[in-house]
Amino acid sequence: MSKEPVAVVGIGQTRHVAARRDVSLAGLVREAAQRALQDAESTWADIDAVVIGKAPDFFEGVMMPELYLADALGAVGKPMLRVHTAGSVGGSTALVAANLVAARVHGTVLTLAFEKQSESNAMWGLSLPIPFQQPLLAGAGGFFAPHIRAYMRRSGAPETIGALVAYKDRRNALKNPYAHLHEHDITLDRVMASPMLWDPIRYSETCPSSDGACAMILTDRAGAARSPRPPAWMLGGAMRSEPTLFAGKDFVSPQAGQDCAADVYRQAGITDPRREIDGAEIYVPFSWYEPMWLENLGFAGEGEGWKLTEAGVTELDGDLPVNMSGGVLSTNPIGASGMIRFAEAALQVRGQAGEHQVDGARRVLGHAYGGGSQFFSMWLVGDRPPDS
Amino acid sequence: MSAVLKAPLVVEFPFTRSLGPVQSAFLTGLRERVILGVKTRDGRTLVPPVEYDPVTAEEISDLVHVGLTGTVTTWAWNHEPRRGQPLDTPFAWVLVRLDGADTALLHALDAPGPDDVHTGMRVRVRWAEERTGAITDIACFEPHDGEDSTVTVHAGEFEDPVTGIVAEARLDYTYSPGRAQTAYINALSGRRTVGERCPSCRKVYVPPRGACPTCGIATAEQVEVGPRGTVTTFCIVNIKAKNLDIEVPYVYAHIALDGAGLALHGRIGGIPYDEVRMGLRVEPVWTEGARYPDHYRPTGEPDADYDTYKELL
Numbered sequence: 001m002s003k004e005p006v007a008v009v010g011i012g013q014t015r016h017v018a019a020r021r022d023v024s025l026a027g028l029v030r031e032a033a034q035r036a037l038q039d040a041e042s043t044w045a046d047i048d049a050v051v052i053g054k055a056p057d058f059f060e061g062v063m064m065p066e067l068y069l070a071d072a073l074g075a076v077g078k079p080m081l082r083v084h085t086a087g088s089v090g091g092s093t094a095l096v097a098a099n100l101v102a103a104r105v106h107g108t109v110l111t112l113a114f115e116k117q118s119e120s121n122a123m124w125g126l127s128l129p130i131p132f133q134q135p136l137l138a139g140a141g142g143f144f145a146p147h148i149r150a151y152m153r154r155s156g157a158p159e160t161i162g163a164l165v166a167y168k169d170r171r172n173a174l175k176n177p178y179a180h181l182h183e184h185d186i187t188l189d190r191v192m193a194s195p196m197l198w199d200p201i202r203y204s205e206t207c208p209s210s211d212g213a214c215a216m217i218l219t220d221r222a223g224a225a226r227s228p229r230p231p232a233w234m235l236g237g238a239m240r241s242e243p244t245l246f247a248g249k250d251f252v253s254p255q256a257g258q259d260c261a262a263d264v265y266r267q268a269g270i271t272d273p274r275r276e277i278d279g280a281e282i283y284v285p286f287s288w289y290e291p292m293w294l295e296n297l298g299f300a301g302e303g304e305g306w307k308l309t310e311a312g313v314t315e316l317d318g319d320l321p322v323n324m325s326g327g328v329l330s331t332n333p334i335g336a337s338g339m340i341r342f343a344e345a346a347l348q349v350r351g352q353a354g355e356h357q358v359d360g361a362r363r364v365l366g367h368a369y370g371g372g373s374q375f376f377s378m379w380l381v382g383d384r385p386p387d388s
Numbered sequence: 389m390s391a392v393l394k395a396p397l398v399v400e401f402p403f404t405r406s407l408g409p410v411q412s413a414f415l416t417g418l419r420e421r422v423i424l425g426v427k428t429r430d431g432r433t434l435v436p437p438v439e440y441d442p443v444t445a446e447e448i449s450d451l452v453h454v455g456l457t458g459t460v461t462t463w464a465w466n467h468e469p470r471r472g473q474p475l476d477t478p479f480a481w482v483l484v485r486l487d488g489a490d491t492a493l494l495h496a497l498d499a500p501g502p503d504d505v506h507t508g509m510r511v512r513v514r515w516a517e518e519r520t521g522a523i524t525d526i527a528c529f530e531p532h533d534g535e536d537s538t539v540t541v542h543a544g545e546f547e548d549p550v551t552g553i554v555a556e557a558r559l560d561y562t563y564s565p566g567r568a569q570t571a572y573i574n575a576l577s578g579r580r581t582v583g584e585r586c587p588s589c590r591k592v593y594v595p596p597r598g599a600c601p602t603c604g605i606a607t608a609e610q611v612e613v614g615p616r617g618t619v620t621t622f623c624i625v626n627i628k629a630k631n632l633d634i635e636v637p638y639v640y641a642h643i644a645l646d647g648a649g650l651a652l653h654g655r656i657g658g659i660p661y662d663e664v665r666m667g668l669r670v671e672p673v674w675t676e677g678a679r680y681p682d683h684y685r686p687t688g689e690p691d692a693d694y695d696t697y698k699e700l701l
Contacts (some may be wrong), residue, residue: 012395021552026439030447044445061403061557071438074445119404131395131563134653134680135632138625138640145623146642150701153666153694155620199624199637247591247649248699293400345545 003102005385007224007231008346010040010217016180016331020211023067026072029114029118032213033073035099036110040217041228043075047217048106053083053093053113054335055370058125064118073110085239087283087370089113090214091377094366097218098379102234108223114213115333122209122334141198141206141286143372147251147264148200148288154252157291157306159200163191164309165287166205172316173326175355180210180331205287205329212333214340223383232346235363235386236267237379244372250291251373256298260376264365265298268380273298273365277380279348279358280320280365281341285328290314294322297367316356324348324356338351338368342379349383393570400558410439412551413451413544417527421515423490424451435489451544455487455537457512458529462492463504472558474528480505484529487536496528504531512537521550527701568598571610579674581645585609591649614645617684618692619668620701624661639664643684644700649698658685667691 012035014020020028029052037043050073051064057063058263066082070301073080090113097111138145151157170186173179194204196369224231243249261273270276282297284290291305299320300308308314314322323329328337345366347353358364363382369375404592407415410426414437417424426437427450434442440589441448461490463482483492483506498514499505512532519525566583572595574584583608584596591600592611599606622641628634639661642651656664657673669689672681 019406021406022408024406024411024439027408030440058401061401061555071442071445074440076442076445082458119406120401124401128397128399131397132393132565132569132679138623139627141630142623142625142629142640146621146640147701149623149666150621154698195626196624199626201623245650246601247586247589248594248602249650251701271619303409372592 004104004220004232005387006101007032007219007221007385008216008223008225008381009219009227009229009231010036010042010213010215011343011347012036012039012094013178013340013343014212014332015178016134016210016212018180018208018210020116020281021118025060025062026069026210027116029112029213029215032074032103032215033110033112036215036217040228042108042217044230046108047074047078047110049079049081049100049109050075051081051083051093051100051109051111053089054115055086055089056084056125058120059334060119061203067350069382079106082167085370085375087237087285087334087376088338088368088375088377089342089370090366091342091366091368091379092239092338092341092375093340094216094218095239095377098234098237101218101220104220108217111339112213112214112215113336113339115335116211117209117333118211124130124255136210138198139361141201145198145201148286148292150318151288151292152200153305155291155306158310160192161291161306161309162200162205163188163202163289165284165290166191168315169284169287169323169327169329170325172356173330175316176325176330177354178331179326180208181302181326198265200288201286207285207328207332208330210331210333212331212336214336214343216339216343216346229352230350230383232349232381232383233385235292235380235382236264238263238267239375239377240377241375244374245303248385252292253296253302254373254376257293257369257373257376258298261297261379264380268386270380274300274320277320277363277365278298278361279324279345281325281327281344282322282365282367283338283341283369284323285332288330290322295366295369316358321358324353324358338370338377341368342366345379346381350380390566392564393573394562395479397561397563399561399607400556402468403557405553405555407551408439408474410437410449411451413437413546415521415553416546417542417544418523419519419521419550420520420546422542423454423456423486423513424544425454426450427452432490433488435486435493435512444626451542452488453542457510457532457537458484458486458489458509458620460497460505460507460509461485462507463497463505465505474524481529482511482529484511495526498528498530522553522636546659566598568596568607572596573679576679580612581614582610582612583648585611588658592647593650594645594648594652611647613647614672615671616687617643617645618645618697619656619664619666619670619681620651620697621666622648622656622664637661641684642701644697654681655683665691667694667697674676
């Protein structure tokens with residue numbers, strides 16, 4: 001028996017900011033969930049199950065927060081699952097929810113991801129002082145910066161590419177009312193002049209720390225037929241994992257990322273992603289990851305990704321826009337960041353992305369990764385059901 | 389084989405909590421010696437209050453002032469109180485249904501011994517002398533044989549409400565790095581770097597993990613690597629990290645020791661930071677009593693060819 005097609009009929013986000021001191025964790029997730037229900041013109045009674053995700057519990061220090069969030073998400077008396085795959089969790093949470101619909105286990109599922117980074121310190125949560133081990137000598141950017149240098153060496157990319165990405169994403173964010181950073185006076189010169197923190201990563205090429213949540217209502221064909229607005233349809237979705245460190249690991253273009261993308265394209269019948277996909281929301285926490293992931297995802301050949309960025313192809317008006325919403329570089333509630341990518345892809349094919357809408361977007365990729373390039377999750381959504 | 393290393397590991401952090409309207413009223417109430425519950429749509433009173441109705445999922449905010457006396461619904465005796473618990477002498481953990489409430493609150497009951505505690509017994513709140521707007525404003529409960537207290541509707545509005553709290557969290561572990569890393573660490577004390585070779589893919593893991601993450605099989609064959617190695621990639625750190633007494637800028641590098649199957653991380657010294665490059669040949673510099681090399685410095689050899697280390701970035 002074939003899979004049930006999966007439709008996105010409701011999307012809700014909080015207005016992402018550095019600190020939401022006015023709401024509890026429950027109040028934060030509630031806000032995104034309510035907006036998704038409103039978008040779908042549905043009520044709590046229409047939801048059969050809830051699947052939520054967030055990054056490590058140490059980020060807020062609430063162990064298994066899903067237990068206490070059941071009331072806020074209308075999950076009492078219903079199945080509730082929590083997914084945990086580090087920074088990719090927002091994407092894999094959506095895929096677990098989608099699989100429940102595809103397998104006809106549930107008709108309509110609420111999926112939600114969140115992070116309230118202001119309640120803790122993610123850097124602390126990721127660098128506990130383990131006895132006998134040598135401490136990490138460099139902070140978060142210090143983990144990623146050497147991989148970026150490796151990419152620059154391998155591809156021969158000019159040094160300005162990272163700044164171009166940051167300048168583009170921060171300008172895109174100005175068109176997205178939910179984005180955290182709204183830098184109205186952004187210029188390329190300002191990005192280039194920002195302090196070099198972990199050379200080759202400048203301050204303006206790093207993501208912020210945000211409080212926020214994102215929710216989606218996923219449903220079957222019957223649910224989609226009742227949708228008041230055009231649904232987005234899942235055309236393919238996949239997850240892949242590999243160890244964070246192993247002999248032969250390619251940090252510049254991890255095998256798990258390549259395999260994950262290939263699986264999504266196979267499901268969706270995509271043979272030339274660069275031509276057949278109209279835009280992508282890619283998890284780019286440091287600017288240089290745009291060209292790196294363009295290659296990893298098959299949008300460009302090895303060593304060629306930076307040329308798309310440099311030529312303006314990934315600009316909002318380019319022919320493969322990337323991170324139309326402003327991306328992770330403008331908004332990073334870690335656990336929610338992957339789901340925001342997935343949701344923004346769906347908004348595009350529904351024609352509901354507002355000022356950052358890409359005209360005529362019919363197929364858009366949502367991508368997430370996390371855990372030091374350990375976990376990958378992706379989906380491709382379209383404006384028509386998979387069998388049409 | 390020498391004993392496996394062990395050491396205490398304490399993880400602690402002062403997490404902050406934004407309370408939202410209902411928890412803010414509840415905790416501010418405790419500061420003012422008032423206990424608030426919330427009314428659900430089906431007329432029950434929940435104490436402690438919640439923001440969303442557990443049956444209908446509606447937002448709820450009708451606050452009710454419940455009694456300071458109540459009834460124990462169940463309990464467990466705590467023979468040995470631990471650090472951070474409400475009382476430092478043995479006490480009972482109790483669930484107390486306060487008069488006017490439909491649910492029970494978890495807290496401590498100060499009683500001489502387990503024979504003095506029973507389900508159904510009447511108890512009352514003992515307030516802490518200093519109250520800040522936290523659950524610890526209730527010092528504990530104590531046995532009560534007097535009048536019941538009264539219950540009234542409450543607006544839940546206070547001067548200077550508590551909007552956030554700090555939740556100090558602490559976990560005490562005993563950490564052991566395991567058999568393979570113990571051998572690695574012991575070898576380091578003799579300034580030797582010893583990894584383990586995978587019997588299947590033949591890669592040498594430094595530090596060893598006792599298993600190959602690619603092949604999924606145990607490793608045992610010890611292989612000494614280094615001491616020299618190659619800088620495969622690096623970054624220049626320009627911001628001072630907390631708890632690190634290193635002058636910036638400095639170079640943080642991935643270093644593939646000769647014979648190792650993957651790079652480890654270290655600081656590069658003995659050369660201006662802006663002259664460090666991929667392919668630079670380096671060797672460890674030890675300081676007395678340190679477990680790890682302090683940094684790595686150039687050996688003076690010609691740079692390694694990119695093709696010799698491009699798989700080891």
